[in-house]
Amino acid sequence: MSYNYSEGLSPYENKGKVGLKEVFESEESVTKKVKELAEWVRSANHVVVHTGAGISTSAGIPDFRYDYHKCSRGFVLHEFSIIFYLNKSSYMSGKYLDVFNVLMLLPFVNRGPNGVWTLEKKGLKPEVNISFDDALPTKTHMALLELIKARKIHYIVSQNIDGLHLKSGLLRNYISELHGNMFIEKCNVCKRQYVRKSATSSVGQKCLNVPCPSTKVNGRACRGKLYDTILDWEHDLPEKDLKMADYHSSIADISICLGTTLQIVPSAIVKNLYNSQRSWTETTS
Template sequence: MSCNYAEGLSEYEDKGVLGLPEKFEATDKVGEKCLLLSKWIKEAKHVVVHTGAGISTASGIPDFRGPNGVWTLEKQGLKPEINVSFNEAIPTKTHMALKHLVEKELVHYIISQNIDGLHLRTGLPRTHLAELHGNMFIGQCDTCDSQFVRTTATSTVGQKYLGEFCKREVRGRSCRGKLKDTILDWEADLPENDLEMSDYHSSLADLNICLGTTLQIVPSGNLPLRCKKYGGKLVIVNLQSTKHDKKADLIINSYVDVVLEQVMKNLNLEIPEYCKLSDPTKNQLPISVVEWNISKSQIKILRKKFEAKQKDFREKKKLEAKDIKCNGVKRKRLLEKSSVLKKINKNIDVEDLPLEERLRMYKNS
C-alpha cells in the first residue's frame, strides 16, 4: 500500500503545518480564473509546472498535509482510509493533461515532488521531467549513477539496495554496480541533476504553475519563486493555503482535476486516456532495458540559456540605474537654471509655468 512509503522513512518531528482547512471557490469564480490561466499559458514562452501530492489523490494515493493526509492522521494515531498501492494506481486526469500539454509545447517542463511514478507512467519523457524526491519505479546504480525503469514499485525507501545489478553496458561489458531505490529520506540531499534542471527551468519560466502542493518542503517549495526576479508570474492551484500565497499572481482554490479540465477545454484540447502501451512500467519485454537519465548535454544547454538570461537581466538593471542617475543630474541642472531665472524674472514664479515653457526659457537663458 502507498502508506508503506511513509512508514519506511526515518522518524522526523518537523513535518510542517498539518491539516489546514480546505477552501472551495464558487464555480463561476473558478471558471473566470481558469480562463485567465489559459490565456497566460497561451501567451507565455516558457511554462513550468510544479506538482505535489494533491494531483495524485484522485488515483487513491493520499496526500500528506491535507485534513486526511498521512502526516495529519499520523499525529492522531490514524491512517488514511483510502490507500491504493503504487502498482495499482493509474495517472489522473491532471497527469494525462500535463503530458498532452507538453506534447503540444504549451508546457515546457514539469518539476515533481511526488514519488508515485505517475508522471513516468503517462509516457512523459525524462527530458521534460525532474523528480526531486525520487520515484518508486526507478532503480539507480551506486557506481555509474545510471537510472532504470522497473516494472514494479520498490519495496524499500531511503536509497537502500534492491538486490539488483546495474543494466548499463560499458565497453562491451555490464557495469558492476548495484541498484538502489531513489526515494529520499528526511534531510537527504536532492538529486543533483534533477535539482539543477529544476532551478534553471524555474528561473527561465515566465509562468510557474503550482498544482496540489502547499510548498512547505525546501528547496522544492521555493523553486516556483525563481521567476519572480525576472518578471515572471506565479500561479497556485491548491485547496489549502500555501507558504507563498502572498507572492502569487493568481490563486485558484479548487480540485486540480477540475482546473485542468477547464483549462484544456479553453485551449480546445482533449485529455487523453491512460494507455498501458505508453506506460514504460507495463510495456517492457523481459530483455528490454529502459533508462531514465538526465543527459549532461541537456543540462549544459539549459545552463547556457540561464546564464544568457542572467547577463541580459544584469545589463538591463545597469541601464535602469544609469537612467535614474542621468535623470537625477538633469533635474539638478534644471533646478539650478530655475534658481537663476527666478533672479532674472523677479515677477515670474517659474515653477508655476508649464514644463514646456520652463524648458524653452531654460534654453534661452
C-alpha cells in the same frame, strides 16, 4: 501500499503545517479564472508546472497535509493549490491554441484519502491506500501531458514519487523528480537508471542487492549494485534533476503550482528564488 512510503522514512519533526482545510469556489468563479489562466498560458514564452501530492489523491494515493477530501468540480485548494508567478511585462501574442478545454479537465476531481501526516498526528492511518502498482494517472496528469505535447507547458518539476507522470506517457526529459521515483532504480557505480514495471521494495536510497545489468565499453560487467531512488529527509537531491528544475524555473514567465503548498525544501526555495526575480500574482481557488 503507498502509505508505506511515509512509514519508511526516518523520523522528522519539521513537516510544516498539517490539518489544512479545503476551500471551494463556485463554478462561475472557477470558469472565469480558468479562462484567465488559459490566456496567460497562450501568451507565455516558457511555462513550468510544479506538482505535489494533491494531484494524485483522486488516484487513491494519500497526500500529507489535508484533513478531509470530498467531491468538487471547483479548484480545491488541496487538489490545486495554484500559484501563478508572473512576469507581467513579458506577455506576448503567441500562436493561438485553445487550451481552455484542456485546463477545464483539472477541476474534475474525486474524493481522495485524508493526509498521512494529518492522520499521523491523530494516531491514525489512511482508510484508502492503493498500491503504487495499481494506481493510474489522473485527469490532471493527462491534461498536463496534452499541454506538454501542444508545447504550451515546457517542463514539470514534481515532488511526487508515485511515478504517475511517467505512467501517463510523459517523457523523462520533460520532468525533474526531486524526491525520486518508486519505479526507478539506479546503479551506484555507472549511475544508469532503470525503469521497472513494479514499485521498489524499499525507500531511502537503500541497496536492493540486485547487480547492475549494464556492461562497460570493453564488454565487462559493471559490477555495481542497484539502489532505490527515493530520498529520505536529509538526503541530497538528485543533481541533474535539481539543476534542470532550477534552470527551467529561472527562465519561466509563468509557474503553475498544482497540489502542493511548497512548504518543503527545495520547492520552497524555488518559490522564493522566483519571487525575488519576478513580479508575481498568487491565485488559489
